[in-house]
Amino acid sequence: MNYSNSSLATYKMISPNKTSPRNHVIDTITIHAMAGNLSVESCGKLFAQSSRKTSSNYGIGTDGRIALYVEEKDRSWASSSSANDNRAVTIEVANDGGAPDWHVSDKALSALIDLITDICKRNNIKQLLWKADKSLIGQVDKQNMTVHRWFANKSCPGEYLFQKHFYIAEEVNKRLNNTSNPPQSSTTSSNEAYASSTSLAYKVGKTYTLQSELKVRSGAGINYSIKKHNQLTNDGKTHDKDKDGALDKGTVITCKEVKKVGKDTWIRTPSGWIAAIYQGKVYVK
Ligand SMILES: [Zn+2]
Numbered sequence: 001m002n003y004s005n006s007s008l009a010t011y012k013m014i015s016p017n018k019t020s021p022r023n024h025v026i027d028t029i030t031i032h033a034m035a036g037n038l039s040v041e042s043c044g045k046l047f048a049q050s051s052r053k054t055s056s057n058y059g060i061g062t063d064g065r066i067a068l069y070v071e072e073k074d075r076s077w078a079s080s081s082s083a084n085d086n087r088a089v090t091i092e093v094a095n096d097g098g099a100p101d102w103h104v105s106d107k108a109l110s111a112l113i114d115l116i117t118d119i120c121k122r123n124n125i126k127q128l129l130w131k132a133d134k135s136l137i138g139q140v141d142k143q144n145m146t147v148h149r150w151f152a153n154k155s156c157p158g159e160y161l162f163q164k165h166f167y168i169a170e171e172v173n174k175r176l177n178n179t180s181n182p183p184q185s186s187t188t189s190s191n192e193a194y195a196s197s198t199s200l201a202y203k204v205g206k207t208y209t210l211q212s213e214l215k216v217r218s219g220a221g222i223n224y225s226i227k228k229h230n231q232l233t234n235d236g237k238t239h240d241k242d243k244d245g246a247l248d249k250g251t252v253i254t255c256k257e258v259k260k261v262g263k264d265t266w267i268r269t270p271s272g273w274i275a276a277i278y279q280g281k282v283y284v285k
Helices: 040-048 082-087 106-122 158-163 165-175 191-198 234-238
Strands: 028-033 058-060 066-068 088-093 207-209 252-254 257-261 264-269 272-278
Touching: 028 082, 028 106, 028 158, 040 058, 040 066, 058 106, 082 088, 088 106, 106 165, 158 165, 252 264
Parallel strands: 028 088, 058 088
Antiparallel strands: 058 066, 207 252, 257 264, 264 272
């Protein structure tokens, strides 16, 4: 698993309070409330004290600025649950109001939605799921958001953010290009069915995720030449960790053009053409 951190974080103060590396892939988001109106700097100073034994992966100030405190590859000490924090990205949000609502600013809420969208894209989380149901902890195919109050006797993340979870999930999912309807479950639809239902559905301007490492070609079809690492865009290069010219599994690409070649579908990315559907198999979703 290749971990990265959000480029939306403009401030960084790495906390010693963490377990490195995390022991589980990232498949969960846990939103916390700071229970105070801390700037990203002052929250970072608290987390910098090892005696406090607390941290989060990210923090968001009332001004909407985002900080990185614990890299995504590491487990933060945030939610009173080792199991949760090993699989979750934890985010502390500053409160511009007090108990019991622990209100957060619109700027912070909007930054939170952007940050979670980015986390989901980079970690291949297709959809954010929230049911407000504690009994679904760990069943990430049904619910992949958790709250601190489920693991400890706390009000965190406060009533305001707790009630906003449905809205946050909805807004993130819009940005992840899901429709308002729940997508078909991967267990009930074969890859082939997915292929036939989506073969014409790739849209220019939308983003998609590579389901495996894919070669990049100079044109739409296997007769076109395969690109080398140094022929990719600068962004493409960062998604070719082994420098063989093929974009890594999990890379999120922007569709610039779609071409049907026989039964296959090719997508043009900024770096070149990749096979989205090839011989009935879906490589890009
Ligand atoms: Zn908390």
